[in-house]
Amino acid sequence: MADINFDEKLGDDETVALIELMFFAYRDFVSDPDTLLEQLGFGRAHHRVVHFVGRDPGMTVAQLLDILRITKQSLGRVLKDLIDKGYVFQKEGETDRRQRLLHLTAAGEELRQRLMAPQMSRIRRAVAETSGNGHASMRDMLYHLVSPENRDGVKEWIEGAGKPGAEPGE
Amino acid sequence: MADINFDEKLGDDETVALIELMFFAYRDFVSDPDTLLEQLGFGRAHHRVVHFVGRDPGMTVAQLLDILRITKQSLGRVLKDLIDKGYVFQKEGETDRRQRLLHLTAAGEELRQRLMAPQMSRIRRAVAETSGNGHASMRDMLYHLVSPENRDGVKEWIEGAGKPGAEPGE
DNA sequence: AAATTTATGTCAGCCATATTGACATATTAT
DNA sequence: ATAATATGTCAATATGGCTGACATAAATTT
Numbered sequence: 482m483a484d485i486n487f488d489e490k491l492g493d494d495e496t497v498a499l500i501e502l503m504f505f506a507y508r509d510f511v512s513d514p515d516t517l518l519e520q521l522g523f524g525r526a527h528h529r530v531v532h533f534v535g536r537d538p539g540m541t542v543a544q545l546l547d548i549l550r551i552t553k554q555s556l557g558r559v560l561k562d563l564i565d566k567g568y569v570f571q572k573e574g575e576t577d578r579r580q581r582l583l584h585l586t587a588a589g590e591e592l593r594q595r596l597m598a599p600q601m602s603r604i605r606r607a608v609a610e611t612s613g614n615g616h617a618s619m620r621d622m623l624y625h626l627v628s629p630e631n632r633d634g635v636k637e638w639i640e641g642a643g644k645p646g647a648e649p650g651e
Numbered sequence: 652m653a654d655i656n657f658d659e660k661l662g663d664d665e666t667v668a669l670i671e672l673m674f675f676a677y678r679d680f681v682s683d684p685d686t687l688l689e690q691l692g693f694g695r696a697h698h699r700v701v702h703f704v705g706r707d708p709g710m711t712v713a714q715l716l717d718i719l720r721i722t723k724q725s726l727g728r729v730l731k732d733l734i735d736k737g738y739v740f741q742k743e744g745e746t747d748r749r750q751r752l753l754h755l756t757a758a759g760e761e762l763r764q765r766l767m768a769p770q771m772s773r774i775r776r777a778v779a780e781t782s783g784n785g786h787a788s789m790r791d792m793l794y795h796l797v798s799p800e801n802r803d804g805v806k807e808w809i810e811g812a813g814k815p816g817a818e819p820g821e
Numbered sequence: 822a823a824a825t826t827t828a829t830g831t832c833a834g835c836c837a838t839a840t841t842g843a844c845a846t847a848t849t850a851t
Numbered sequence: 852a853t854a855a856t857a858t859g860t861c862a863a864t865a866t867g868g869c870t871g872a873c874a875t876a877a878a879t880t881t
Contacts, residue, residue, distance in 0.1 A: 486695065491774070491778050491779075491786055493771075495731065495786060496774050497767070497791065498809045499774050499778075499786075499789060500767065501769065502782060502790060502793035502794060502805075503676075503680055504699075505797050506793040506794075509796065509797050510673055510796055555798060576667065580712060580718070587673035601663075601666045601667070603796060604796070605660060606795065607792055608661050608792070609661075609742070609797035612788075616661055616669075616790065618782075618788040618792075619669060619788065619789070619792045620672060621780075622667060622777055622778070622781045622789045623669070623675075623676040625777035625780040625781055626676035626679065626774070626794045627675050627676055627679050628679045635675045639668045639672065
């Protein structure tokens with residue numbers, strides 16, 4: 482057989498379509514938790530903190546900053562809100578007492594689940610509605626959209642959150 | 652054969668992994684054009700306007716608002732910047748003279764291409780690095796992540812930008 | 822022990838981008 | 852004529868980024 486479609490470059494139109502689908506999909510994807518957040522007086526930044534802290538309890542502030550790629554001043558405000566309202570608490574590191582290890586309270590974990598639920602439904606629905614090996618290639622593709630220098634960190638995080646040393650990015 | 656994996660729900664861990672990959676992939680995906688935008692004193696909002704206007708020249712302000720899902724006040728500022736700096740111009744509608752149909756200048760089209768180039772490379776690289784029918788299932792999956800009520804609009808846009816009547820959303 | 826680096830927090834100010842509400846204008850449709 | 856539509860604009864406000872500077876406590880290095 483001839484090498485049709487082997488190593489062939491994706492056409493311009495198809496590539497542009499994927500760029501735009503990333504925009505539309507993400508636009509709707511992040512819209513899910515917004516109603517709930519608004520009721521609580523929180524924004525998307527709060528959501529991210531609650532999510533990632535809940536996924537890897539005991540993470541350090543520095544690890545969270547590396548995931549979110551924001552400055553500590555920006556994080557500081559959001560973190561303060563969440564601590565004041567009783568969703569997050571900090572615990573002095575055992576081996577390194579400079580660290581303020583981050584944890585969710587029970588209310589924080591509940592909030593995390595409530596925020597995550599509609600996104601999980603959306604993902605499951607998309608996988609169910611996509612013919613073929615939707616799940617596996619989705620995972621592969623998204624992973625390869627991550628910048629090469631960040632992939633090791635992302636992989637570790639995805640596979641190993643909850644274990645020590647997990648943090649995406651270099 | 653037994654119905655293994657048929658209609659089986661995606662596991663929690665895999666679903667959460669996909670949620671997080673959406674975050675990481677999008678984080679890096681949108682980081683591409685930022686350097687260039689910064690040099691020009693523009694932000695991501697300017698990027699979106701340049702992109703969508705370039706894809707469907709002659710679109711109305713209302714159509715653009717529907718795509719971006721922002722208020723006209725927010726759009727107004729960004730649009731004014733782009734018009735003042737010579738990247739976008741408006742043309743009175745022929746059939747409806749209330750409309751200010753949006754177009755890119757030559758400089759605007761060049762900027763659009765420069766902003767798009769790194770994202771196209773990233774998509775192509777991801778497709779090439781993903782085994783299997785990466786492109787098709789990526790497209791399917793992203794499409795199905797879009798909210799059902801927005802899919803018709805998105806589909807029309809993706810397939811028909813440049814033709815009249817294309818606008819994603821309800 | 823002293824000096825340096827690290828982890829974190831905080832103050833002050835700035836910028837981009839979103840919001841709502843109100844109002845104005847020109848044009849089209851009823 | 853009146854009403855509805857497409858667009859623009861003014862003012863005020865909020866979120867969530869940013870930089871720079873400085874402070875503290877703890878760990879590490881010299």
